[in-house]
Amino acid sequence: MVEIKVKRHEPALIVPENPTKNETLELSDIDDQQGVRVQGAVIMSFKRRSNSIKGEDDPAKVIKEALAKTLHYYYPFAGRVRETGHHRKLVVDCNGEGVLFIEADANVTLNDIQTQIIPPCPLLDDLLFDVPGSTGIIDCPLLLFQVTRLTCGGHILAIRFNHTMCDMLGFMQFLYAMVELSRGAHKPSVMPVWQREVLCARDPPKVTYTHHEYEKGGDKSHEVMNKDESNIIVPGGFLFGPEEIKAIRNHLPSHLQHSYSTFELLCACVWKCRVKALQPDPEDTVQVSMTVSVRENNIILLPSGYYGNSFVSPAITTKAKNLMMSENSLLYALKLVKQSRNRANEEYVRSMMDLMVMEGRPKYKDHLSWMATNLTRKGLEFVDFGWGKPVYSGVPRGTSLVSTFTRFKNGKGQDVIAVVLCLPNEVLLRFQNELGKFVGDFSPLISPTSKL
Template identity: 45%
Template sequence: MKGKDPAKFIKHGLSKTLVFYYPLAGRLIEGPNKKLMVNCNNEGIMFIEADANVELDKLGDSIKPPCPYLDLLLHNVSGSDGIIGCPLLLVQVTRFTCAGFAVGFRLNHTMMDAYGIKMFLNALSELIQGASTPSILPVWQRHLLSARSTPCITCIHHEFDEQIESKIAWESFEDKLIQQSFFFGNEEMEVIKKQVSSNCKSTKFELLVAFLWKCRTIALDLPLEEIVRLTLLMNIRGKSLKFELPPGYYGNAFITPAIISKAGLLCSNPLTYAVELVKKVKDHLNEEYVKSMTDLMVIKGRPEITKSWNFLISDNRYAGFDEFDFGWGNPIFGGVTKATSFISFGVSVKNDKGEKGVLIAISLPPLAMKTLQDIYKMTFTNIEQVNTISKM
């Protein structure tokens, strides 16, 4: 693909991909009880072509979250960022003077989740490089996750509890939030693991989200009796929940279970306390929980996830956004480029030593961010010293 214009090829590839993903070329309309429907009117998506008078290498690590150039690499076209009646997909290709380029995607999340985006980008990659059809054909079939004929909430869903005073308290910070990313490789995870009792068996990501939840809550310095939440975004396509969705199903297929605790208990107890809370909520997830949440959406008319001292983490490490090859080779970075308010994303990156790990951008008020940075430094400051001594 050397010497070929990426904007031209990606735009042409998008036109072919949208033949198979035709709902993305339509617009959302709202029916009774706030029910969203797609009007397949073929209005199309938004495509932006841009040039940057700089070499891509000059950006360095700044292309990783939180990317300060996001507004330039993915321009927010006026009137395009709503839910109803707006384009469902915006794509920007930015060419650099070195022949490198960036591709930015902004998608209406009501249409698909990370798995669906991965399917779409894989199809785009295949069609750009000469395939006549995607290797996995997309299927709509949204009825597979419809509410029951008589909707009934049978489980507790703390992610939709809203405490007005706590919500207002967080919203008062939102225009003052700053972002910082934190890297966790094998060495950092070993340090975290040593903070948990030996009989507490957990996955690396359970350890990580519990650690971040506790540290973030300490940094916020909340009253001891304040209720805090950790919300997980979990794919239901796995076998454990017994949902047999077709491989081509690209709609949202995830749940958002929330863990709650008093701030004082979370901050004063050993990390094992938070890890056990995470494990407990995951152990209670089953088919009934998914159906109860689906019914809740109908009964309450698409309620928003609570902002009340909530911390939502989405694990995008295995989404493969850093592996898509549109014909020019794998990207030097691929993933969600920033946190949004109380929502963070775990993305796969390599550090300066070439070690692969997870990078998580977090939004906090300035004073709380300074505290969180201090906690991170104090927790992991001895890693370099230990490594140096072990090599002597």
């Protein structure tokens, strides 16, 4: 295996190409909840353009210029998030300070490292440099781009974004605007719309649902796991191709094998295996949350071009023993997964936003909780600045609470779903063993030596 050496230029601040408004904008009550005050990241690998002459079309130059043009339209991204004293409300100071951009070169080819880009992406620190002082949510740049050129003419594009500004759907709207402007468009085909007030709490607020996904006042149960195991938590990545998915479906009654989506099927399987791997007390309460897009499911009508966070994650609870018992089938977990998704409706969304204001923006409950986010149809795999579609595109790592599902095509042209997890090392190994009981010989890949 070739040892990667990355030579980075000094990080630069990219500002909007033309002057923009200087104003302060409020984020929504979905944007500024505590659980969304995190950084999101994506990574994409590209081959050399087939008709390219070396040095003719530098990807760093193309992407940097497209970024400056796009920030003219999405100028809040060039500002800084501030916190006000009222209900810890977040606002964006649209001051045009700019976003971070890193230009880099590596001593390897795409073929050398392609298996180290997929989750759990051991090269992430090389391909997305953590600029000192940039990782905060408040008073920090809202975007960080790194373009790493490879010796073969290909390159890696890694991006980090402040999640309070947008979810993955909103981020993809921004990224596709960059693609369009890089390829000669005069303006984005979908113009950005702020209007965050459409997803804010009612006046007066009124909580009408039980929201298991959030901590209750004084609930510190999540600290138990963190205290005992945080020092050994490691990232993991699993790939599910056609064989693995078919093997899991075969654990369902024949008449129900195609009654659930692939996402639902994998969520149920991963959740069941995760709970068994954690080995909780059988009487402990465990829960699953499926992220549901308000926008994609037309739960609340949002204006075209809205790019803020627009999702809820309704949690369904059960006793751990119900998932751990060998006689309890995969179907039991599937029914609960389905219930989580079906719980999302307009009143649930409004109740959640009201809860944020009334309870001081509580954290997500992470003790024996698991949240799944489906990014398989958000368009990451179709991003094309002119070098063709990515060889790989996805989320490099998960967290102890949240797993993301992304997809790409392997070397055989098959759709493969990548699932990221973050668990203590021994738990991760037990998880892999439990997963093997479902997929048999088609063991999903956890090692960065796996083949695309």
